[in-house]
Amino acid sequence: MLDPMGSGQVRLSDVAAVAGVSLSTASKALSGSTRISLATRERVRAAATRLDFRPDALAQSFASGRSRTIGVLTHRATNTFSQPVLIGAVLLLGEQDQATLVHDGDVAVHRRLGQSVRELQARRIDGLLVIGDGHEQVTASVTHHFAVPVSYAFTASDAEEDVVFLPDNEAAGRIAAEHLLSRGRRRIAHLTGPRQSLAVQLRETGFREALGSAGVHPVGPVLRSHWGRPWGAEAMTRLLDSGTDVDAVFCGNDHIALGALDVCTRRGISVPDDIALIGVDNWEGVVVDQNIRQLTTVDLELMALGRRAAASLLGERPTPGQHRSPPTLVQGPST
Amino acid sequence: MLDPMGSGQVRLSDVAAVAGVSLSTASKALSGSTRISLATRERVRAAATRLDFRPDALAQSFASGRSRTIGVLTHRATNTFSQPVLIGAVLLLGEQDQATLVHDGDVAVHRRLGQSVRELQARRIDGLLVIGDGHEQVTASVTHHFAVPVSYAFTASDAEEDVVFLPDNEAAGRIAAEHLLSRGRRRIAHLTGPRQSLAVQLRETGFREALGSAGVHPVGPVLRSHWGRPWGAEAMTRLLDSGTDVDAVFCGNDHIALGALDVCTRRGISVPDDIALIGVDNWEGVVVDQNIRQLTTVDLELMALGRRAAASLLGERPTPGQHRSPPTLVQGPST
DNA sequence: CTGAAAGCGCTTACAG
DNA sequence: CTGAAAGCGCTTACAG
Numbered sequence: 001m002l003d004p005m006g007s008g009q010v011r012l013s014d015v016a017a018v019a020g021v022s023l024s025t026a027s028k029a030l031s032g033s034t035r036i037s038l039a040t041r042e043r044v045r046a047a048a049t050r051l052d053f054r055p056d057a058l059a060q061s062f063a064s065g066r067s068r069t070i071g072v073l074t075h076r077a078t079n080t081f082s083q084p085v086l087i088g089a090v091l092l093l094g095e096q097d098q099a100t101l102v103h104d105g106d107v108a109v110h111r112r113l114g115q116s117v118r119e120l121q122a123r124r125i126d127g128l129l130v131i132g133d134g135h136e137q138v139t140a141s142v143t144h145h146f147a148v149p150v151s152y153a154f155t156a157s158d159a160e161e162d163v164v165f166l167p168d169n170e171a172a173g174r175i176a177a178e179h180l181l182s183r184g185r186r187r188i189a190h191l192t193g194p195r196q197s198l199a200v201q202l203r204e205t206g207f208r209e210a211l212g213s214a215g216v217h218p219v220g221p222v223l224r225s226h227w228g229r230p231w232g233a234e235a236m237t238r239l240l241d242s243g244t245d246v247d248a249v250f251c252g253n254d255h256i257a258l259g260a261l262d263v264c265t266r267r268g269i270s271v272p273d274d275i276a277l278i279g280v281d282n283w284e285g286v287v288v289d290q291n292i293r294q295l296t297t298v299d300l301e302l303m304a305l306g307r308r309a310a311a312s313l314l315g316e317r318p319t320p321g322q323h324r325s326p327p328t329l330v331q332g333p334s335t
Numbered sequence: 336m337l338d339p340m341g342s343g344q345v346r347l348s349d350v351a352a353v354a355g356v357s358l359s360t361a362s363k364a365l366s367g368s369t370r371i372s373l374a375t376r377e378r379v380r381a382a383a384t385r386l387d388f389r390p391d392a393l394a395q396s397f398a399s400g401r402s403r404t405i406g407v408l409t410h411r412a413t414n415t416f417s418q419p420v421l422i423g424a425v426l427l428l429g430e431q432d433q434a435t436l437v438h439d440g441d442v443a444v445h446r447r448l449g450q451s452v453r454e455l456q457a458r459r460i461d462g463l464l465v466i467g468d469g470h471e472q473v474t475a476s477v478t479h480h481f482a483v484p485v486s487y488a489f490t491a492s493d494a495e496e497d498v499v500f501l502p503d504n505e506a507a508g509r510i511a512a513e514h515l516l517s518r519g520r521r522r523i524a525h526l527t528g529p530r531q532s533l534a535v536q537l538r539e540t541g542f543r544e545a546l547g548s549a550g551v552h553p554v555g556p557v558l559r560s561h562w563g564r565p566w567g568a569e570a571m572t573r574l575l576d577s578g579t580d581v582d583a584v585f586c587g588n589d590h591i592a593l594g595a596l597d598v599c600t601r602r603g604i605s606v607p608d609d610i611a612l613i614g615v616d617n618w619e620g621v622v623v624d625q626n627i628r629q630l631t632t633v634d635l636e637l638m639a640l641g642r643r644a645a646a647s648l649l650g651e652r653p654t655p656g657q658h659r660s661p662p663t664l665v666q667g668p669s670t
Numbered sequence: 671c672t673g674a675a676a677g678c679g680c681t682t683a684c685a686g
Numbered sequence: 687c688t689g690a691a692a693g694c695g696c697t698t699a700c701a702g
Contacts, residue, residue, distance in 0.1 A: 011679060022689045027681060037687060054457040059679035062397035062694055068458075069404070069434045077426055078638070080621050087418055090425060094437035097454065099404045102429035119432065122389040123403075228627035255627075266601075303413070346695060357673040362697060372671060394695035397678055 010051045019047040030055070061124075069099040070313055071125035073116060073142070075107040075155070079133045081302060085154045088306025089129055096314055101125060107132070107139050107155075117145050127313030129153060131306070135166050136198050149317055153309035154302070161320040165309040167300040168324035169199050173206025175298050175329055176250045176278045181214050183335055185248035185276055189220045191235040191260060192252025193227040200224060200252055203280060207250055220244040227252070232259020240267065247275060248335075254279035257295050261334065277334040285330065296335040298327045345386045354382040365390070396459075404434040405648055406460035408451060408477070410490070412439045414468045416637060420489045423641025424464055431649055436460060443475075452480050462648030464488060466641070470501050471533050484652055488644035489637070496655040500644040502635040503659035504534050508541025510633050510664055511585045511613045516549050518670055520583035520611055524555045526570040526595060527587025528562040535559060535587055538615060542585055555579040562587070567594020575602065582610060583670075589614035592630050596669065611670040620665065631670040633662045 016026035021040060029036050029044035047053075061067050070093050077086050090100050101123055103116040107130070120128060127148045132139050132155020141159035143150040152164040180188050190207060193200045204222060211218060220242060223235040232255060239246065240263065251257035257279030264271050271277055282299035305325045312318050351361035356375060364371050364379035382388075396402050405428050412421050425435050436458055438451040455463060462483050467474050467490020476494035478485040487499040515523050525542060528535045539557060546553060555577060558570040567590060574581065575598070586592035592614030599606050606612055617634035619627070640660045647653050 013679080023680085024682080024690080025688055028688090031681080035687065040687080054453065056679055057458045058393075058397045058400070058402055059694095060681080062393045062678085062696090063680040063682080065393070065681095065694075067393055072429075077422065083418060083422055086425070087412065087421065090421070090435065090437050091412060091439050094407075094439060097436075097458075099434035099436040099458070100425065101432075101434040102425050104426050104429060118389065123392045123432075123434070226627075230627055262597075348695080358696085359674080359698080360672055363672090366697080370671065375671080391695055394678095395697080397680085397694080398696040398698080400678075400697095 010053045012053065012055065015044060015047045015051055015053045018051060019044045065124070066126050067099075067124045068097060069101055069123060069125050070310065071120040071123065071128045072100055072102045072131060073107060073113075073120070073128065074102060074104045074131045075133050075139070077102065077104045077131070082131060082133050082154065084302040085131050085306035085309075088303035089131070089153070089310035090306075091303075092307040092310045093314075096311075098126070098314065108137075113142070117142060121146070127151070129309055129313060130155065130157070131309075132156075134199070135169070149313050151309050151312045153305060156322070163312055163318055163320055164322045165305055165312070166322055166324055167302060167305055168327055169202035169300075170206035170209070171324065172280050172298045172300060172327040173203035173208075173250070174210040175206075175327055176203075176280065177207045177210035179278060179296070179329055179335060180248040180250065180276060181210070181216065183248070183272075183276055186216055187219045187244075187246050188216065188248045188250060189239055189244065189246045190218050190222045190250045190252075191232060191239065191256055192222065192224050193231075193256070195224045203252055219246050224252075227255055229255045229259040229262070232256035233263050234259070236260035236263040240269075248272075249275060249277050251277060251279045254281045254283035254295055254297050257297070257334070261294060272333070272335050280327075282330050284332075293332045294334060296332040297330050299330050300327050301325055345388045347388065347390065350379060350382045350386055350388045353386060354379040400459070401461050402434075402459045403432060404436055404458060404460050405645065406455040406458065406463045407435055407437045407466060408448075408455070408463065409437060409439045409466045410441060410443075410468045410474070412437065412466070417466060417468050417489065419637040420466050420641035420644075423638035424466065424488070424645035425641075427642040427645045428649075431646075433461070433649065443472075448477070452477060456481070462486070464644055464648060465490065465492070466644075467491075469534070470504070484648045486644050486647045488640060491657070498647055498653055498655055499657045500640055500647070501657055501659055502637060502640055503662055504537035504635075505541035505544070506659065507615050507633045507635060507662040508538035508543075508585070509545040510541075510662055511538075511615065512542045512545035514631070514664055514670060515583040515585065515611060515613060516545070516551065518583070518607075518611055521551055522554045522579075522581050523551065523583045523585060524574055524579065524581045525553050525557045525585045525587070526567060526574065526591055527557065527559050528566075528591070530559045538587055554581050559587075562590055564590045564594040564597070567591035568598050569594070571595035571598040575604075583607075584610060584612050586612060586614045589616045589618035589630055589632050592632070592669070596629060607668070607670050613670055615662075617665050619667075628667045629669060631667040632665050634665050635662050636660055 012026055013023055016023045026044050029041045093100050105112045128150045130152045138158050139155045141157045141162055143162055157164055225231045257277050279295050279297040282297045284293050347361055348358055351358045361379050364376045428435050440447045463481055463485045465487045473493050474490045476492045476497055478497055492499055560566045592612050614630050614632040617632045
């Protein structure tokens, strides 16, 4: 019968007594680190199993100095795109039996940030993950405030030697272009978000690069404005009305792609037979009903980004600098 | 100059020495609990401030038995609707300086669940939050496995005395109906999701109740099928083609409402002048670009639900039983 | 109101 | 390879 409340009455000293060894030997046998005779190790393990010994995490932490807690500093965690990064981090850490202590706020506001830093230090966190709200801004590095590993996700840091994880928007553009090319499309247009957005620029760069490698040029002018569905519709309308000969459109995100799709549907243009559409974000992937997918899209894999960034604090440290997570193609009916 | 690494070299004994009191007196003075002369308390506090004393959380936890960590057991945390609940919980806990240890899995799979329970016990968590994936299923209670408070969010528990937090789908239906009534609508139809869904049933119940209180009956048959936009469009088409005289539609969720809106737009029906539309979920609230809102909707406030449920583990315990979080009306252009 | 002492349950040099 | 001992830095009865 197992201890129903988990009150953990069985201590290491009990295990040691049963196994007929000293406390320190029992500790070493279970931690597995130091040189211990195989026989002793087995005897201690057997005793531990028989007594259902579970080490008290509080005592272990106090003695070892490791809290098994990772601090997370988020910049407005409720942002649509920050959420999957945070969820990914929290889930990976949980799998590794690491708790997460989240301080949410405005990473740019120094007074509150300083407070968070102090509190996280006092909690003796084993590592810190800074999560930004995209790649548009550069976060002021806090690495020097901590003696433990610090990683940055979804934001750049202003210190070159920091370990940074970012989505790969250039690759997203490349993947979209290569997919359309592989479908035999050659007259490809681009409708996207605001010109000043870094994501817009990087996706377009990757897109042009991949087309260029195939000796193809985008058709029509690149139309840039908003991220929303209405703009997608308007841009598609302009594109069609301009008389441009087009057989595919790379849309800067899924909202724009859905707006473009609306226009095609309204005008009786068959997607993908007449025009193929591809977006970015896998927005429909978070919708309840998976069988209503309308789009092919490039998923930036933000949850995986959060997982990778969190994992970087636990195992061996990755090399300093920016690490880009590979986006994935999600095939839908629109290509 | 503050300790840049936060290595916490200042110990309570240092504070006690500077203040000229014993270690135990210093401890009591700072914890604020026991009877201590005001003068002593102030002296100790001043010393602590001057030395920038920050108690070592690991030592505090070990000595006090409180880990300042809350366990969270999720049932597929990556579900669209579980995510805001988890985010809300994690953020509230962080604000209260509580770490979160998340074990994600299938709460119905007992072998893995048992493993999670054992690990959470060993971690000496101060409380446990069980997060389900909606209200459709009843979770087997795990409360009896823990000596610390356990709360349930976004799922019912099979033990009556458990503390459970659920969204209020009936209230959502009522709020939608009352809003349409307040807009002077009287010929109100209902298009919704699958008949077997509890959310469908509860929202409809609340809807009918509110209409009934105003002496109004729904017009046309209630059309129930899928949660997606295509079904919304199909249902709206059927409704209009049936010749039903209608001036408002309560849609079971926002996808259905958007499908209905598509049909109205296509047919030149003015929303809200001819027909008002209202949905549920505030789906557009998570979209990037807030100025593209098309719908009035009822927000179930799932993040607030997560926050409340998490808070219930920290302060005084709420009464056993089900606690329903109030949904809120989000006004948009469609009513 | 204050202080000396025990104790929380492990880990980790150190000596053997 | 094994064990005795110190120590991690607090909190908390207990005695004064």
